[in-house]
Amino acid sequence: MATSKARTRPVRTLVVLGVLIVAMFATIFAGTKLDAKSEDNPNGASWAPGLALDLQGGTELILKAVTEDGSTPTDEDMDQSIAVIRQRIDSSGVAEAEITRQGATNIVVGIPGEVSQSTIDLIVTPAQxxxxxxxxxxxxxxxxxxxxTDGATDAATDAPTDGADDAAATDTATDAATDTATDAATAAPSDGASDAASDTATDAATDDATPATDPSDLAQITPEVQAEIDAFDCTDPANLTGGNSGSADDVLVTCDDTGTAKYVLGPVEISGDEIDSASAGLQTTQSGATTGAWEVALKFTGQGRDDFAASTERISTLESPRNQFAIVLDGLVISAPSVxxxxPNGEASITGSFTRESATTLANxxxxxxxxxxxxxxxxxxISATLGxxxxxxxxxxxxxxxxxxxxxxxxxxxxxGLVTLASLVIASIVTYGVITLMSWTQGYRLSLPGVAGLxxxxxIxxxxxxxxFERIRDELRDGRPLVGAVERxxxxxxxxxLASDTVNFLAAVILYVLAVGSVRGFAFTLGLTTVIDLIVVIMFTHPVLQLLAKTKFFGEGHRGSGLDPRRLGVDSIRYGGRGRVVTPKRPVADEVATLDADREPVAVGAAAGEGRRMTIAERRAAERKAAEAGTEPDQADAAPQARDQDEETH
Incomplete structure (x- = not known):
């Protein structure tokens, strides 16, 4: 019953494949309408796959590595820098970038297509x-x-309530990397709190004898610092270029990276190299349910965990905004979450009005x-792509x-x-094109010249x-099976x-992708991708099509043009034609007659019998029938040869 059911499913399999292909291209169509590719959106959807640097051209940067003490960078530092730059570029959605080392201090970065200034800034941003x-x-x-003022209040109010209640999220956050400086997650002081903070700062500024007791102490705002605060202007583009991280032991007056708020910050409590990992994802409740809101999970190293625990123990008891800590990158505040x-465990969850893009940017x-x-x-x-x-x-x-x-x-x-081969290649080409185009939009993939070679x-393959x-089907036909059975067997x-062949090809592609660098990975990727698609097409298209063709008269009866003609396959003996029919070829009947051995097992005889090959059921029945018509026993059939020739007939 299982075999019978399997034979009734080819149409269903073809329909499923068709639905998947239509859904894939429908998704691309929707993307071209909702997120179309443009100069302002170079990673948007398009009907054409994205092209890499060697085919499309792009931007080439030459970066010179500079150490703090002016010494020559070590090979380890350069290798680590190249790895981090590559990760930054990949994380920004750009694929097939070329990053190479040039000499002792230079790194050449080639980025395909139109490159946004934010991507360039991300590459060259200093490490502090x-x-x-x-x-x-x-x-x-x-x-x-x-x-x-109202602008600062709008940019820095409305602390979240739900995020702080999650077990894994003990500090709520702002995302200054997006539209506002401190995002909806940053709690700004109310008017009364602001007055109190300012009054306290003024008192501290007039009492030089009062030393600061901790990094959050407002006594650090001396008259000199207050004068700097008053003069500092975050609407001036010159103050938004970064590069000035200040002294780690002094107060820092700076802006958020969008210039919508001015920050007065205490001394450095935790350095950036104490971060173990950071990742963006959807928030989950204590029961494991997903809320749909985005968060950034942050984890510190051993020393960073201790320093962060001590810092949160202090600032969690303070009023707003002193219950916040600022994450400063290159002298600018990129986020200021409240605690x-x-x-105590060094694992924080930064929450707020994040989108997927803003959460990913902060995590990066x-x-x-x-x-x-x-x-x-x-x-x-x-650089142009004329040669490419x-x-x-x-x-x-x-x-x-x-x-x-x-x-x-x-x-x-x-x-x-052979038309089945051509049709299968066409389907494989359509699926490959759709997948690469879809990945160009959703994953930032770009097709390079080595990738074309892989295709x-x-x-x-x-x-x-x-x-x-096809050769397996022919082998089964030579053994006397009908076409339907030969297709299944x-x-x-x-x-x-x-499966064995494609597995070997896929593993080779994976190993090459992991071990290789640069454009070679493009070849490995397309090779692995097309190997998987080949397997899908054979299972979901080629096999079902042959199941359907096996039931047609043209293929089922072995037409000369079908590619399954018995004569071309070397099948000269009697064979089963389906529906109780037995087909005999054009040759003397005597050559068709078979004898039974001593154990009454059927054994074919004659030049076409294959040197004692065991007869099929069809051959045995036909031999017995012809022996009966000749008036002889089956084991004496060879003693009553027929001299006349017969045309091929169907019984």
């Missing part, structure tokens, strides 16, 4: 990151004031904000030639059956799978061979 306690949050302008309770900044070196941009230029375009043209011509050769061979060797190699299957045997 620190955690400082917040003393004040003020309006961005340079005018001295006792309380934040409501002690975090936390993860890769500690380069061992700083970099100076020596040059930045746009010519190479792409030649590569496509080579692919077309290879496809035509495969088509000619298939048609010559398998005749009409061309895939033509041979895909055709090889069909050849294995041949598939069960060919499937193991195809």
């Amino acid at each position: 990151m620190a955690f400082r306690p917040v003393l004040q949050i003020l309006a961005p302008g340079a005018t001295a004031t006792d309380e934040p 409501d309770e002690i975090i 900044q936390l993860n890769f904000g500690a380069l061992p070196l700083t970099f100076e941009v020596q040059s930045q230029e746009t 375009a010519e190479q792409l043209k030649q590569g496509l011509i080579a692919g077309v030639i290879g496809l035509l050769l495969v088509a000619l061979y298939s048609l010559a060797q398998y005749r009409a059956l 061309i190699v895939a033509i041979g 895909t055709a090889d799978s069909f050849i294995v299957y 041949g598939w069960s045997r060919a499937r193991r061979t195809i």
Whole structure:
């Protein structure tokens, strides 16, 4: 019953494959309408896959590594810097970037396509990151004031309530990397709190004899610091370029990275290299349910865990905004989360009005904000893809030639059956194109020239799978099976061979992708991708199509043009034609007659019998019938030869 059911499912399998293909291209169509590719959105959806640097051109940066003491960077520092830069670029959604070392101090970064300034800034951002306690949050302008203006209040109010209650999220956060400086998660002081903070600061500024007791003490705001605060203007673009992280032991007056708020920060309590890991994800409740809100999970190292526990123990008891700590990257505040309770295990969850993009950006900044070196941009230029375009043209011509050769061979060797090979290659090409185009939009993947080479190699790999299957079917036909049975039996045997072959190819692609660097990984990726697609097409298209064709008269009866003609396969003996029919070839009847051995087991005789090959059921029944018509016993059939020739007939 299982076999019977399996034979009734080819149409269902083809429909499922068709639905998947339609859904894939429908998704791309929706993307072109909702998130279309443009100059402002280079990673948007498009009907054409993204191209890498060698095919499309892009921007080339030459960065010079600079150490704090002016010494020559070590090889380890340069290698680590290249790894971090590559991770930064990949995390920003750009694929197929070329990063190479040039000499002892230079790193060449090639980025394909239109490159946004934010991506360039992310690459060259210096490595200095620190955690400082917040003393004040003020309006961005340079005018001295006792309380934040409306702009600062709008940018720094509305502390979250739900995020602080989660077991894993003990500190709520703001995301200054997005539209506002401190985001909806930063709690700004109310008017009364602001007045109290300002009054306290004034008192502290007039009492030089009162030393600061901790990094959050407002006594650190001396008259000199207050004058700097009054004069500092976050609306001036010059104050938003970064690069000034200040002294780790002194108060820092700075801005958020969007220039919408001014921060007064205490001394550094935790350095950026104490961060163990950071990741963006959806918040979960204590029961494990997903809330749909985004968060950034932050984890510190051993020393960082102790320092963070001591810091949160102190600032969690303070009023707003001194219950916040600022994450400072390159002298600018990228986030300023508030703390409501002690975090002793060094694992914090920064929550707020994050989107997926803003949460990912903050996680990337936390993860890769500690380069061992700083970099100076020596040059930045746009490179063309004239040579790459010519190479792409030649590569496509080579692919077309290879496809035509495969088509000619298939048609010559398998005749009409070769059309199944061509149809399967077309389906595989459509699926591959759709997957690469979809990945260009959703994953930032870009097709490089080595990737095109991988696609061309895939033509041979895909055709090889069909050849294995067809030859297995022919073997079964030679053994006397009807076509329907030969298709099923041949598939069960060919499937193991195809799986083994594709597994080897896929493992080779994975190993090459892991061990290789640069453009070679593009070849490995497309090779692995097309191997998986080949397996899908053989299972969901080629096999079901052959199941349907086996039931047609043209293929089922072995037409000369079908590629399954018994004569071309060397099958000269009697065979079963389906529906109780037995087909006999054109040759003397005497050669068709079989004898039974001593144990009455059927054994074929004659030149076409295959040197004592055991007869099939169809052959045995036909031999017995002809022996009965001749009036002889089956074991004496060879003694009553028929001299006349018979045309091929169906019984």
